Amino acid sequence: MILSDPNDLARDVWDVVIAGGGNAALCAAIEAAEAGAKVLILEGAPEAYRGGNSRHTRNFRCMHCGALGPLVDTYDEEEFWQDLLRVTKGETDEDLARHAIRTSADCLPWMQAHGVRFQPSLAGTLSLDRTNAFFLGGGKALVNAYYLTAQDLGVPVAYDAQVLHVAISDRTATHLVVEKNGQQVEVKGRAFILASGGFQADIDWLARAWGESARNFLIRGTPYNRGVVLKDMQDQGAETVGDPTQCHAVAIDGRAPKFDGGIVTRLDCVPFSIVVNKHGTRFYDEGEDVWPKRYAIWGRLVAAQPDQVAYSIIDSRSIDLFMPSVYPPIAASSMAEMAIKLDLPVDRLVDTVDAFNAACQPGDFAPQQLDGVTTAGLTPAKTNWARSISQPPFYAYALRPGVTFTYLGLRVDKTARATGPGGLYDNIWSAGEMMAGSILGQGYLAGFGMTIGTVFGRIAGQEAAAHVA
Numbered sequence: 001m002i003l004s005d006p007n008d009l010a011r012d013v014w015d016v017v018i019a020g021g022g023n024a025a026l027c028a029a030i031e032a033a034e035a036g037a038k039v040l041i042l043e044g045a046p047e048a049y050r051g052g053n054s055r056h057t058r059n060f061r062c063m064h065c066g067a068l069g070p071l072v073d074t075y076d077e078e079e080f081w082q083d084l085l086r087v088t089k090g091e092t093d094e095d096l097a098r099h100a101i102r103t104s105a106d107c108l109p110w111m112q113a114h115g116v117r118f119q120p121s122l123a124g125t126l127s128l129d130r131t132n133a134f135f136l137g138g139g140k141a142l143v144n145a146y147y148l149t150a151q152d153l154g155v156p157v158a159y160d161a162q163v164l165h166v167a168i169s170d171r172t173a174t175h176l177v178v179e180k181n182g183q184q185v186e187v188k189g190r191a192f193i194l195a196s197g198g199f200q201a202d203i204d205w206l207a208r209a210w211g212e213s214a215r216n217f218l219i220r221g222t223p224y225n226r227g228v229v230l231k232d233m234q235d236q237g238a239e240t241v242g243d244p245t246q247c248h249a250v251a252i253d254g255r256a257p258k259f260d261g262g263i264v265t266r267l268d269c270v271p272f273s274i275v276v277n278k279h280g281t282r283f284y285d286e287g288e289d290v291w292p293k294r295y296a297i298w299g300r301l302v303a304a305q306p307d308q309v310a311y312s313i314i315d316s317r318s319i320d321l322f323m324p325s326v327y328p329p330i331a332a333s334s335m336a337e338m339a340i341k342l343d344l345p346v347d348r349l350v351d352t353v354d355a356f357n358a359a360c361q362p363g364d365f366a367p368q369q370l371d372g373v374t375t376a377g378l379t380p381a382k383t384n385w386a387r388s389i390s391q392p393p394f395y396a397y398a399l400r401p402g403v404t405f406t407y408l409g410l411r412v413d414k415t416a417r418a419t420g421p422g423g424l425y426d427n428i429w430s431a432g433e434m435m436a437g438s439i440l441g442q443g444y445l446a447g448f449g450m451t452i453g454t455v456f457g458r459i460a461g462q463e464a465a466a467h468v469a
Helices: 005-012 021-035 054-056 079-090 094-113 138-152 203-209 213-217 228-235 289-305 334-340 346-359 446-466
Strands: 015-021 039-042 058-063 132-134 164-169 172-180 183-194 248-255 275-276 310-314 331-333 394-406 417-420 425-432
Touching: 005 183, 005 346, 015 021, 015 446, 021 039, 021 054, 021 138, 021 183, 021 446, 039 183, 054 094, 054 138, 054 394, 054 446, 058 094, 058 289, 079 094, 079 138, 079 289, 094 417, 094 446, 164 183, 164 228, 183 446, 203 213, 248 289, 275 346, 310 334, 331 334, 334 394, 425 446
Parallel strands: 015 039, 015 183, 183 425
Antiparallel strands: 058 132, 164 172, 172 183, 248 394, 275 310, 310 394, 331 394, 417 425
């Protein structure tokens, strides 16, 4: 049921009120409703944009011992933990992280039982058949499945319902101030779950954290995550965790829109390329690790370059080795022609490519694994997949930082309960991107945002319903 009249939101006292309408919020709503609670979802976006960043996802990273659903072999807790430790460089809460990892194994069957369908195991260009389960129809299909499940459970949804304020007395929330249809109303509840995402769509906030260069960033995620609820909780003394400059920032096509470009604008060609800045020089090892473990560092790397732009250049042998962007590559028959098309200094780019080609060492090129095919005497080195860029036509993509979500969030415990200035709140929980900074201090693992949202969304729904009962 869709609630269109603002007065309908304020007419009753709800058992569980959920701020947000993405994966974490929906998992919480389903769990709470199945436990018998009277639940309300407040989605700040219009119905057509419901689901937050979950609309743009593709997969869910999952621990498992033996085959599980579409996943093959085994991906155990320790391997999962080591993968996370590597990308975060230790900036993570191990207790919460391991809790998310262990619980992920139970989530996949739960997701299937609540309408989510998965593709057969996906090998090939992403090497994820063992670690990540891919949604049939992508994230939008997952979001739609959960909304249908919530509807079947009798959970009403209000769209274009922006939560402005969480009213808290001592450590107990009493109501939310919500704006809908230009009218502000008080929505009363017994328990509240905050799952309305980070602040990446507030460009001014990004600029305060990063500096003015952030105004050149593209926002790959939803334009409706502006951190309104997060800021309100901060102002009231809620404990936060995470660095406001840390985020899920990937290299996306420079032609992508300012907001909401989504997964199709991501560029996966970097491991098979050289990446140069606007001066035509390389600045980082493109072959550091397999792509699902390292792709999220490239947004920050590009952000540190002049004008926050870089260029990934490959030859004809690599054009079919990665998931393509929605935009076609720029093609050229020579490197000099490519430099002109990219508006790069011709001599410098030609010299950079020549020096790279000369440094490439012989070896067995293996695109789906760390192959040790490296350069010699080159700084920075390329430590895997260092194959010369020598066979025309040549191809290139312009890269820009694409921010999906920010890591600054509310501090929670293993029950997803949020922490206030005097300790844990009595009846406020948080899930999803709004608390992911507890686990993601920096870096990212493919599919792990969905893991965090699903695990802690389910926990928050269970705990809130138990509190009410």
